[in-house]
Amino acid sequence: MKRLSKQFTFVIIPEANQSVRRIRLRGYLLILVPSVIALISICAALFVILFSNSASVIAKLEGRLDASASGYEQSLQGKNDRIATLEADLSALTAQAEQIETKMVEISQLEKQLQEIAGIQATDVTISSAESVPLGEGGQGGEEIDLPATTEEASLPADTKQQFDQLSAQIDELKPSLESTKAAILKYKQILDITPSIWPADNRKITSTFGIRRDPISGRSALHSGLDIGGNRGDPIYAAADGVVTLSERTYPQGNNIMIDHGRGIETRYLHLNERLANVGDKVKKGQLIGELGNTGRSTGPHLHYEVIVNGNHVDPMPYIREDREERES
Ligand SMILES: [Zn+2]
Structure with missing residues (x-):
């Protein structure tokens, strides 16, 4: 320890015509100064290493982020395309539902006419004796089918679903009604077959x-x-x-x-x-x-x-x- 407290003198001898310089330093400085320099160097080196690592990690993350963003963009475009296709399909379905509704109304009207034919004519064939030709089940009231009120504001899927729900309900109602009409017409035909309704000769005189x-x-x-x-x-x-x-x-x-x-x-x-x-x-x-x-x-x-x-x-x-x-x- 005594050596550290000693003073050391460094003599610098320049060219011959110049005076000699002396530098006095305490012993501990000879250890402290190089140690500080070494510490700073190590810290600098560590900083450089860490920084370069972080930069590489950030670059990688940025790369991944770019790829993800691009992927999301593609996915989004794909989904947008899919939505456009679905909207077009939905529009077509809505149009189809409207056509089916129109046809349902026509079928319903036709059924009503059939019921009227069966009902009226079945009455006609019982001219002289209602008791002798009982009619059984006759025509019944026709269906009233309301077209759904469509508004521009209403959402397309909800509209379409509502239309198909109504169609389904109408079909459910129409089927037994048609069965009943068919039975009435068959009955009418049977009665007509055994009712003497034609001229028995060619001559009308x-x-x-x-x-x-x-x-x-x-x-x-x-x-x-x-x-x-x-x-x-x-x-x-x-x-x-x-x-x-x-x-x-x-x-x-x-x-x-x-x-x-x-x-x-x-x-x-x-x-x-x-x-x-x-x-x-x-x-x-x-x-x-x-x-x-x-x-x-x-x-x-x-x-x-x-x-x-x-x-x-x-x-x-x-x-x-x-x-x-x-x-x-x-
Ligand atoms: Zn006669």
Whole structure:
């Protein structure tokens, strides 16, 4: 320790013509000064190393950030494109929903018309006796379908969802209604098939109507139990409705005659035939040929005496005749 407190003298000898210089230093300075220099150097070196490391880390992070930003940008663009596509799809769906709604309204109107047809005509075929031809289920009230109120402000997805929800509800309502209409129309068709609604002959010339008249042979007033339709011997005579032949015989005063039972208490009878072309037990269809017009039995000339019998009572056939045989077949 004594050495550190000693003084050291350094002698600097310059060129020959200049004076010598002396520098005196304490011993501890010889250790302190180099130590401080070394410490500063180490700190500087550490700083340089740390700084260069940080710079490299920052550069890497910046690189990653750039890549991420670019990735996000691409992803965002992709999502924007996807949203545009979805919006276009949604627009198309909305337009489609509107078209379907229009069609639903049309279907509903059509159903209403069918119900009206079935309802009105089913009433028509029960002319003389409502009891003998019960209708069962008839037409029902049509559907009222409101178009949804669309506003520009409303959001497209909510609009579209609402439209499809309404469509779904309308379809749910329409289905049982259509089933009911179908059942009513089938019922109507069945009733029509067994209702004597067609002309039994091709000729439309009525030579005598149903009701009280002066008998053409006896001259006395009597009930004419049918409709006399003129024509030529051999003209075709048709079944006025589906049914089963219950009489096919030659008697007086009826001559050659056929009777058909159509069910529900309704029968038809065809008199004065030239030929009978159906036998007892035959199942005949509406419009089927069953005989030829003639002049057999108590008759003043070729004609068909056509009777409609409801629950055993003769009724006027005219109100039953609704259509031509040809029209039914076409
Ligand atoms: Zn007659």
